[in-house]
Amino acid sequence: MTRHAPILSDPSPTLARVAKGERCAGCGICAGIAPKSIVMEIAPSGFARPVQGCNLRGSQEARIEACCPGLGQAAARAGEGQDPLWGPYREMKSARAADPGLRDEAPSGGALAAIARHLLASGRVDGVIQIVADPQSPSGARTALCESPDAVSSGIGALPAPSSPLQDLSDYLARSRRYAFIGKPCDAAALRALAWRDPQVARAFPVVLSFFCEGVAPAAGQTGLQPRCGVCADVSGLTADLSVADAAQGESFVLARTAVGAEILAQAEAAGVLEVSAADPAALRDAQPVLRARRRALFARLAALRLLARPIPRYHGLDLRACARQNPILDNLRSFAGTLRESLARPK
Ligand code: SF4
Ligand code: SF4
Incomplete structure (x- = not known):
């Protein structure tokens, strides 16, 4: 991404607050909201961090403050009788890809990859945005926009490398297409927080998927966990339509948190791309x-x-x-x- 000539007389107070408290999750939505002023870079700490080159408009500052996961997050509480550990859901299922090849190739039985491919094949979305391994860097990650089912990586899921999947948000919005976004819980929360305020974002991202996340490690050569991960209250994709967790033995737990999520799960099963069975919530505790x-x-x-x-x-x-x-x-x-x-x- 192009760096801009520095015209920075007013550094963002929001970014300064987040940086001072070491609360940045690296999601990149600030760069997506203000692409001419902010870029994401790997900082000396080894984590993806925003670098501001120009002043922000007041509306950009307000939007970043409203959705930055470094500052906070809101989510609904678990339903009656549900385990508060994993937040609210309409259905919890065990699932795996029906395609034996995908099951063998993908982690956790390939449920998330099968759902993502189905979303494209069924025409529900025009593109899937996902975090994939970076071929240029053995322990790195990058964001991919996949526009056909075959382009969806089977390795979809929680990569521990720094990634900023929302940094190109303004480009996605400019294309006027519909996307399924698959990101870490903090990424999903940031996108949802913006979508709740901006109908254009909600229309562009009718589906948000996430996965259980143990945190981000720094780029190659460094150790530790991203400080924000140590105070993360959402490790299970509370704001996503569907969130997926490893269930061991080649299966995933899939939590449908919204009506959209439940519908996608049912349609993927009906289309024969996903094998779905009842899940025991106590087994999710044991698996995580x-x-x-x-x-x-x-x-x-x-x-x-x-x-x-x-x-x-x-x-x-x-x-x-x-x-x-x-x-x-x-x-x-x-x-x-x-x-x-x-x-x-x-x-x-
Ligand atoms: S958490 Fe996301 S929005 Fe907040 S400062 Fe970091 S990259 Fe920007
Ligand atoms: S633990 Fe995962 S979801 Fe939480 S802040 Fe870290 S990367 Fe984001």
Whole structure:
């Protein structure tokens, strides 16, 4: 992407707030909203970060502030009787691609790839935007726009490399086509937050899919986890139409969170591209020990950070208290004390 001559007298206060608190998720929607002013680059930390070259218009600043996942996220609470760990859903199923070749080639039985290909084959969307491995960099990722079922990568899913799948948002909107967006939960949340405010975005992205996410590691040669991932309250694609998790043994859990998601799931099964069966919600807990522990510990971790006046994202409706109640009190106290220790050891 072209860099612009620097005409920057007013750095964005929103981007400055996010950067100061190390809360950037690298989604790229700020660059997608203000493409002439912001580009995404890999920072010395090894993570994708926005670089501002020109002043933002007031409307751009407001849109970025409204949808940046570094500042916060809102999502509906889990339904009656549902596990608060994974948020609300209409249906939870086990699924795998009906095509044995795709099942063998793709992770988790290829359910997400089969659904994405079906969306294109059925004409529901004109393009699928997905994060794929970068052939130029062994541990890198890039964003691909796929306009035919065969172009959809079977390796679709949670790649731990930095990626900014929303940085070209303005280009997608300019084409006046309909897309299925497949991104990390933070990417999906950013896109949904913008779509709730902007009918053009909602029309361009009638389908949002996501996958369970354990976080982003820095670009090659560095170690650690993106700081925003350590305070992530949405690890399971709470704002997506469908979110997909590995179920081991060549299957996926598929959570249909919206009417659109439930319809897509039913249509993919009816079209014979997806094999679907009943899922046991307790098995999802067992299959996701890392995310289960992280969700349960987050309430205590955020309380410790709040006590130290460290910046944290604002969360609304993400069931953090209910998740913490699944932990013995001693575990929550340990998370609280561990976060205090870890934060005090780092400069503010
Ligand atoms: S989280 Fe996304 S919108 Fe917010 S600063 Fe980072 S790249 Fe931009
Ligand atoms: S854990 Fe995943 S969803 Fe959460 S901030 Fe990190 S990359 Fe985004």
